[in-house]
Amino acid sequence: MHARLLHPNGRVMNTFFLSIVALLAVGFGLAENSFAAAAEEIDASANVATRRFYKQVDGAEEFVRSAKGLLIMPGVKKAAFIFGGEYGEGALRIGGKTVDYYNIVSGSIGFQIGVEAKDIIIAFMTQEALDGFRASSGWEAGVDGNVALITIGAGERVDTRTIKDPIVGFVFDVKGLMADISFKGAKFTKLDKSK
Numbered sequence: 001m002h003a004r005l006l007h008p009n010g011r012v013m014n015t016f017f018l019s020i021v022a023l024l025a026v027g028f029g030l031a032e033n034s035f036a037a038a039a040e041e042i043d044a045s046a047n048v049a050t051r052r053f054y055k056q057v058d059g060a061e062e063f064v065r066s067a068k069g070l071l072i073m074p075g076v077k078k079a080a081f082i083f084g085g086e087y088g089e090g091a092l093r094i095g096g097k098t099v100d101y102y103n104i105v106s107g108s109i110g111f112q113i114g115v116e117a118k119d120i121i122i123a124f125m126t127q128e129a130l131d132g133f134r135a136s137s138g139w140e141a142g143v144d145g146n147v148a149l150i151t152i153g154a155g156e157r158v159d160t161r162t163i164k165d166p167i168v169g170f171v172f173d174v175k176g177l178m179a180d181i182s183f184k185g186a187k188f189t190k191l192d193k194s195k
Contacts, residue, residue, distance in 0.1 A: 049074035059157040073120040106186040129166040142184035
């Protein structure tokens with residue numbers, strides 16, 4: 001995230017912001033179990049998130065089949081007290097098979113208190129978008145590519161004929177799709193996981 005905090009003398013305090021996010025991640029236990037997650041655990045969680053996605057979003061299975069690749073980030077946790085930190089690990093799947101593992105890290109500023117968990121699914125609808133994501137050492141939403149958040153109301157269906165963005169994202173919890181989310185500033189980094 002490119003948030004900038006200004007010190008009274010006018011200096012930019014990016015390091016301070018990043019330190020606060022890191023402290024939140026440790027303090028709230030965001031990374032405690034996530035850093036240790038094995039490939040099998042990530043895949044199992046990604047399977048659960050995918051089934052929930054298919055159940056909650058009408059037309060999701062057909063939509064997924066048309067995607068060139070699918071990044072599934074299950075149980076992404078966010079903890080906040082004024083400054084917020086977010087962390088999760090997930091699987092990039094092509095043709096239904098996991099090809100790589102990634103983490104997501106993001107931060108935010110503003111009045112916020114609490115801990116929440118959500119699932120994120122990002123669909124790469126073009127080969128160019130997928131290749132760009134895989135070629136990056138640290139892909140940042142809003143900088144390296146824009147992720148269009150998809151929200152549909154009750155009774156509506158997700159449809160590739162009406163969605164033309166090269167990268168689209170779905171954010172949901174046990175209650176359904178979430179609409180008040182921004183991907184901007186979220187950074188995805190490839191993990192070295194062996195099965």
